[in-house]
Amino acid sequence: MASELTRAAVWDEIIYVAVHSPTDKFVLEAMDYQHQSKDRTLGTTELSAAGFLREGTDPIKMPWLGTGKKSLRESLRSDNKKTVKGAIEFEAEFVRWLDDESRWRAVRFGLLRCVHPLRS
Secondary structure, rough: OOOOOOOOEEEEEEEEEEEEOOOOOEEEEEOOOOOOOOOOEEEEEEEEEEHEEEEEEEOOOOEEEEEEOEEEEEEEOOOOOEEEEEEEEEEEEEEEOOOOOOOOEEEEEEEEEEOOOOOO
């Protein structure tokens, strides 16, 4: 949730996304809240799980390991990925939780800021 109305909205949110394969892709979409109408998209960016993990030491219990926390700034695109309308800044890292079968894995996104200079 953005902290205030601004062209550089700041978030304090963490999102966990399950990883099933290093080939998984994630789409982050920033939305503009509209009080009296449908919310509108500010744009999307696509990320690959492969950028946050590497092959682990044990193919059964630990198939992947994280490569560490990364601070990223990615373009927000709209119109079928043709038009850049701003950027989103975030931190991301691969984290691993152990469930009963040692299989729960995720990429953690710490959303920092959405910079959208073309917003009207």
